[in-house]
Amino acid sequence: MTSGDGQPLTGRTAIVTGGGQGIGEGIARALAQRGANVVIAARRAATGEPVAEAIRSDGGTAVCVETDVTDRAAVDACVAETVGRFGGLDVMVHNAFSGAIPHRLEDADFDAHWSLMSRTGVWAALFCGQLAWPHLRKSGDRGRFIIVTSPSGVEGSANIALYSPVKAAERAMAKSLAAEWGPAGVTVNCIAPVAASPSLVSAFEQNPALRVAIEARTPLGRVGDVTDDIGSVAAFLASDDARYVSGQTIVCDGGSFMGL
Amino acid sequence: MTNAEMVEVSEVGSGVVIRPRLDRSARPFDSLSDADFEAAWEQPMRAAIGALQDAFRSGVKRIVVVIPTLAMSGGANFAHVAATAEALRILVKSAARQWGADGVTINAVAVAPEGFVDDLTGPTSIAAPALEGTSSPQEVIEFLCSDASSKLTGQTLTVDGGVWM
Numbered sequence: 098m099t100s101g102d103g104q105p106l107t108g109r110t111a112i113v114t115g116g117g118q119g120i121g122e123g124i125a126r127a128l129a130q131r132g133a134n135v136v137i138a139a140r141r142a143a144t145g146e147p148v149a150e151a152i153r154s155d156g157g158t159a160v161c162v163e164t165d166v167t168d169r170a171a172v173d174a175c176v177a178e179t180v181g182r183f184g185g186l187d188v189m190v191h192n193a194f195s196g197a198i199p200h201r202l203e204d205a206d207f208d209a210h211w212s213l214m215s216r217t218g219v220w221a222a223l224f225c226g227q228l229a230w231p232h233l234r235k236s237g238d239r240g241r242f243i244i245v246t247s248p249s250g251v252e253g254s255a256n257i258a259l260y261s262p263v264k265a266a267e268r269a270m271a272k273s274l275a276a277e278w279g280p281a282g283v284t285v286n287c288i289a290p291v292a293a294s295p296s297l298v299s300a301f302e303q304n305p306a307l308r309v310a311i312e313a314r315t316p317l318g319r320v321g322d323v324t325d326d327i328g329s330v331a332a333f334l335a336s337d338d339a340r341y342v343s344g345q346t347i348v349c350d351g352g353s354f355m356g357l
Numbered sequence: 358m359t360n361a362e363m364v365e366v367s368e369v370g371s372g373v374v375i376r377p378r379l380d381r382s383a384r385p386f387d388s389l390s391d392a393d394f395e396a397a398w399e400q401p402m403r404a405a406i407g408a409l410q411d412a413f414r415s416g417v418k419r420i421v422v423v424i425p426t427l428a429m430s431g432g433a434n435f436a437h438v439a440a441t442a443e444a445l446r447i448l449v450k451s452a453a454r455q456w457g458a459d460g461v462t463i464n465a466v467a468v469a470p471e472g473f474v475d476d477l478t479g480p481t482s483i484a485a486p487a488l489e490g491t492s493s494p495q496e497v498i499e500f501l502c503s504d505a506s507s508k509l510t511g512q513t514l515t516v517d518g519g520v521w522m
Contacts, residue, residue: 169391202452203413207403215399219440223386223394230387253450253511261451262402262444269443272431277386344431 104132105336109239110183112136112175114166114225115193117144119294120245120323124190127328128335129157133188136179138164138172140193166193166221169228176228187236188335189229191222191267192245197296202258211259218263222270230278238282241335244271246287246346248354264289268346275344284343286334291350292321317351326351363404366412372419372502373412377401379425379441383434383476397437405445409452413461419502420463422449423494425470426521429513430482438474446513453511462510464501466494469517487519 111128115121117139129135129152137159139145145161152159160182164175179186196213205211226242233240249257250264267287274285291297291311297320301308312318321327330349333339348354365376380397389397405422412420427435428442449465456463469492470477486492494516500506501514515521 201455202406202448203410203456205406205410207406211403211406215402219398219444220394223389227387227389250447253447253452253454255451255454258448258451258455259406262448265447266398266440266444269428269431269439270436273433273436273439274386274431276431276433277436 105338106332107132109187109335110134110136110179110185111188111190111335112138112179112186112229113190113192114138114164114221117141117148117161119296120290120292120327121192122148123292123323123328124192124331125159126152126324127332128188129159131332131336133335134183135159136175137161138166138175138193140165166224167216169224172221172224172228176232180232185236186229186232187239188241188243189225189233190243190245190331191225193221194218194245197257197260199256200258205259214260214263219266222267226274233278233283234281238340240281240283242274242283242285243331243334244287246289248289248291248348248350250289251346251356252354272344279343284340286342286344287346288327288330288334289346289348289350290321290327291353292323292327294323315351315353319351321349321351360404360407363401364408366408369498370419370502371417372421373415373417374421374423374498374502375405375408375412376423377405377441377445379438379473381473381475384437385434386436389437394437398441401441402444409448413456418461419506420461421466421498421501422446422463423466423468423498425473426467426515426517427470427474428467430521432470432477435474450511457510462506464509464511465513466497466501467513467515467517468494469520482520484520486517492516492518
């Protein structure tokens with residue numbers, strides 16, 4: 098199903114947190130390619146603005162709003178600016194995340210290994226969801242809240258023990274909100290990607306064996322592209338085609354983790 | 358709140374059982390204040406993480422974490438509870454992966470939500486219980502704290518009378 102000029106997301110407005118790089122950039126580009134007005138909520142305009150400019154030069158509509166997602170007032174301001182500029186907000190994508198530093202659980206320190214992940218993952222999902230909600234409700238059956246989580250949020254992590262509970266919390270939040278917001282027509286889903294984000298590319302550069310290991314365990318034999326393999330799934334969830342899908346986690350990892 | 362008020366730790370057999378004290382109240386997501394979320398998410402998580410660390414350092418080889426099935430099902434007006442419960446359920450898997458080499462097994466027991474929260478409204482299950490009467494998880498917890506469960510780790514055993522399968 099499409100609207101207006103044949104693009105599935107024409108006339109819709111989306112915010113993508115962490116849209117200045119990696120998976121967030123891929124999602125922003127994919128939404129814009131399908132006609133959405135995209136607000137790139139980036140912690141630093143220095144990373145977000147070039148992505149917005151690149152989308153505009155490709156013929157899309159995008160702006161960057163510098164946003165620290167761990168700050169409720171900043172998320173509030175981003176939503177207000179989005180609604181002021183585009184007249185509404187249909188799709189909130191919470192993708193921003195940082196603080197994943199390898200550790201063992203028994204050695205974990207709250208300041209070093211927990212606080213930033215809790216703030217950027219779970220607290221920010223609270224802020225993004227709460228502040229988007231009045232607008233998503235107005236958007237009705239076009240309203241979408243999409244959270245980027247991780248296969249580790251399902252299966253645990255041997256390397257970053259406290260990463261998994263943060264990503265798991267986001268999934269449970271999405272299921273609960275799918276139940277809570279469904280009567281308004283709004284859907285809430287998660288994407289659990291494995292893709293060539295800057296952090297993973299950097300890890301590959303330091304440890305080429307890691308790429309080989311990931312490719313070897315991936316049935317499709319490659320690491321996902323942030324726009325064409327991951328962004329496209331966010332675009333599907335944002336579209337009318339996915340209006341009857343809610344409370345789900347779509348794992349986008351080339352078939353590596355198939356669930357149980 | 359002190360850690361002891363946010364998490365209940367008990368010894369069963371040769372194991373340790375950790376049960377978080379979750380927010381018992383239904384709260385629409387848009388009504389959650391930062392203080393509510395601090396009490397429902399941040400504090401119980403920190404307390405439970407601390408309890409897990411203490412259990413590992415004590416040298417115990419069997420650890421059980423008890424959470425409500427809301428972790429897996431989610432529930433309208435219980436996002437703040439489901440998030441914390443599911444986080445702990447999956448943290449069990451990280452711990453199982455890291456501590457297996459030390460001979461430590463750690464599993465989750467998921468129980469009917471009524472013991473954890475009040476004000477359940479709306480559907481939190483898709484079916485009636487398969488078994489009649491209430492289902493105490495005590496026997497399953499005792500099994501998971503015994504030598505008989507030495508090959509079982511990172512699992513969730515749901516003891517809710519056969520609501521969720």
